[in-house]
Amino acid sequence: MVQYLLRRLLSSIPVLFGILIVTFIIARVIPGDPCRAILGEKATAEICERFVHEHGLDRPIHEQLFIYMGEILRGDFGESIRYSMPVTRLLIERLPTTVELSFAALLVSLIVGIPLGVISAVRHNSWIDVVTMVWANLGVSMPVFWLGLMLAYVFSLLLKDTPFWLPPSGRVSAGIPAAPFYDVWNLNVPESGLLLAFYQFVGRLNILNAILTSNWELLKDAIVHLILPALALGTIPMAIVARMARSAMLDVLGQDYIRTARAKGLRQRVVIMKHAFRNALLPLVTVIGLSLGGLLGGAVLTETIFGLSGVGRTLYEAITARDYGIVQAFTVVIAVFFVVLNLLVDLSYSYLDPRIRLE
Amino acid sequence: MINTEKKVKALDAEALSLNSVSLWQITWRRLFRRRSAVVGIVILGILVLIALTADLIAPYDYDDVLIGKEPVKARQAPCIHMLGCPQDQPQHIAGIDGNVRDEFSRLIYGSRLSLMVGFSTVSFAIVIGAVLGALAGYSGGWVDNSIMRFMDVLLAFPSLLLAIAIVTVLGPGLINALLAIGIVSIPAYARVVRASVLSVREMEFVSATRALGGDTMQVLFRRILPNALTPLIVQGTLGIASAILDAAALSFLGLGAQPPLPEWGSMLGAERNQVFTAPHLVFLPGFMIALTVLSFNLLGDGLRDALDPRLAHIS
Numbered sequence: 001m002v003q004y005l006l007r008r009l010l011s012s013i014p015v016l017f018g019i020l021i022v023t024f025i026i027a028r029v030i031p032g033d034p035c036r037a038i039l040g041e042k043a044t045a046e047i048c049e050r051f052v053h054e055h056g057l058d059r060p061i062h063e064q065l066f067i068y069m070g071e072i073l074r075g076d077f078g079e080s081i082r083y084s085m086p087v088t089r090l091l092i093e094r095l096p097t098t099v100e101l102s103f104a105a106l107l108v109s110l111i112v113g114i115p116l117g118v119i120s121a122v123r124h125n126s127w128i129d130v131v132t133m134v135w136a137n138l139g140v141s142m143p144v145f146w147l148g149l150m151l152a153y154v155f156s157l158l159l160k161d162t163p164f165w166l167p168p169s170g171r172v173s174a175g176i177p178a179a180p181f182y183d184v185w186n187l188n189v190p191e192s193g194l195l196l197a198f199y200q201f202v203g204r205l206n207i208l209n210a211i212l213t214s215n216w217e218l219l220k221d222a223i224v225h226l227i228l229p230a231l232a233l234g235t236i237p238m239a240i241v242a243r244m245a246r247s248a249m250l251d252v253l254g255q256d257y258i259r260t261a262r263a264k265g266l267r268q269r270v271v272i273m274k275h276a277f278r279n280a281l282l283p284l285v286t287v288i289g290l291s292l293g294g295l296l297g298g299a300v301l302t303e304t305i306f307g308l309s310g311v312g313r314t315l316y317e318a319i320t321a322r323d324y325g326i327v328q329a330f331t332v333v334i335a336v337f338f339v340v341l342n343l344l345v346d347l348s349y350s351y352l353d354p355r356i357r358l359e
Numbered sequence: 360m361i362n363t364e365k366k367v368k369a370l371d372a373e374a375l376s377l378n379s380v381s382l383w384q385i386t387w388r389r390l391f392r393r394r395s396a397v398v399g400i401v402i403l404g405i406l407v408l409i410a411l412t413a414d415l416i417a418p419y420d421y422d423d424v425l426i427g428k429e430p431v432k433a434r435q436a437p438c439i440h441m442l443g444c445p446q447d448q449p450q451h452i453a454g455i456d457g458n459v460r461d462e463f464s465r466l467i468y469g470s471r472l473s474l475m476v477g478f479s480t481v482s483f484a485i486v487i488g489a490v491l492g493a494l495a496g497y498s499g500g501w502v503d504n505s506i507m508r509f510m511d512v513l514l515a516f517p518s519l520l521l522a523i524a525i526v527t528v529l530g531p532g533l534i535n536a537l538l539a540i541g542i543v544s545i546p547a548y549a550r551v552v553r554a555s556v557l558s559v560r561e562m563e564f565v566s567a568t569r570a571l572g573g574d575t576m577q578v579l580f581r582r583i584l585p586n587a588l589t590p591l592i593v594q595g596t597l598g599i600a601s602a603i604l605d606a607a608a609l610s611f612l613g614l615g616a617q618p619p620l621p622e623w624g625s626m627l628g629a630e631r632n633q634v635f636t637a638p639h640l641v642f643l644p645g646f647m648i649a650l651t652v653l654s655f656n657l658l659g660d661g662l663r664d665a666l667d668p669r670l671a672h673i674s
Contacts, residue, residue: 015508015512018515019515022513022516026525133395137395137653140656141604141656142645142649143607143627143648143649145608145611145627145628146644146645146646146648149627149631150642152634153634153635153638153641153642293516293517293518295517296517297519297520298519300519300523301519301612304612315520319523319524320527331516331524334520335516338516338517
């Protein structure tokens, strides 16, 4: 197990290396001059010269690559040219939004998708099955940005003066106190370093922070703001999960051991949950892992529509503004996140199916 | 059964044409037996028809600004005579867009762009992906390793983000967006082809061709690639669906088709802040995107089942 883990980690090093190089190349070949893109009208030749020198952009390209690699390995993502602050700080500020959003979307897709898929497999060809499959087919076909805008239209405008009204943008309403947990708990917060970064990161996860500080007003407000974006982002994975859960369950339910389980006189519930579902989980987990990439891509669109300053939107803005630091750091973080998630998916196989030994 | 069929197919040129015809016939028959696939084919057929006859159906040109020609305002709601819109007003069944153009005509012309986007990106990706995959699978060794590791790197990025980055490098525009989406979808096809190549590389009919003096090209293109056709067709049909979605997303962000092109994603993106005041301008383009993507998804799923030899007993 440990050996497998080590080997998997080692084998992902070339991929991670490739990711670093690709992001570096992409950031460099983006046409346009970062100085002009960021300073705009103020960019005279003189100022630009100083700007380029300050940011090390006048060194040979391979030297820039080495500097960049070295910095990343030390966990230093450099400075954002546009926001003139360390990229790491920006990341800590923006990442919680995206993490919260993706988790909520994933939760929506699993909580709704799995039961729908399982029920339609158990009641194969019933009206529930037909409705679920029609819905699932529609779900994978809808553009995220369209669904998001339509949800905002229905829940923020049409249902305006009803209890079902939901806010169309932002993470929390103005004026809601959101003291971070380390202040409420009177923790000793270090001036800098990894621990501070961790504290700030957790403190910005509104829902978790609200629970930690028993701030129920903030909790309610944060959840209310999260519903529409999570629904918009979660619908495609929900549809994929429902379809996969259904077909995996149908596969399993036709097996001999299910007939045996029924013949033993086990109750339907036990047969479905213990004997069938556990075996159907394997393909399901694979599909969930695969749809996570789409989730991260969709986050760009969802964050744009619902006015959330998350990683996706920041990255999109950084690309158009040619902010090398952000582009490199955020892409690397997203890609690494993705590689790690896939590793977790692989590891979960042996937990779900003890017959699979990781060697 | 299918396996022996394949071997016979490969050995005998005449049998190839006979056998493949019957295989496709079986596929068609199975495809038409699935209700969802038929729905997909019908929707797609209608869309293709609309795209081909856009000049005849559309009441206006897609870039026909109606200021001064008709008494209409920007972002006017749909006016349909049959549904009680006063007869003295000009009929615009999908309303007027932000630049005072007939939205319905733009939606119709948009079908051309979307279908073109889907087919061209996927063809591009299939051609490059097939060559890379075949090369990797057939050569093995370091060639295989370096090609597939590069594909892994491409796959490590969420596809939309990578497409955004590539478009930024190339500069915004429809053609560059197509190229970006094409590049991003190459790994999927390369993997499919490589897997098929690996599975048939050591089979007798391939050795037989080589023994008969066939060169590498012949073996690859005449013997091995035809075996990758089935998974490629399925992957390609579903790939068109996601290519259309991604292209619409890029255009929505302003990186794809530029105005005045009637691309559904960019039409939607241009009016997205007006969703509360002119919802028809957001709803309709998105609905058309969803409909198009849905038809390809249904067709792709149907093809997958129809071409699956494990389900052969059904027919």
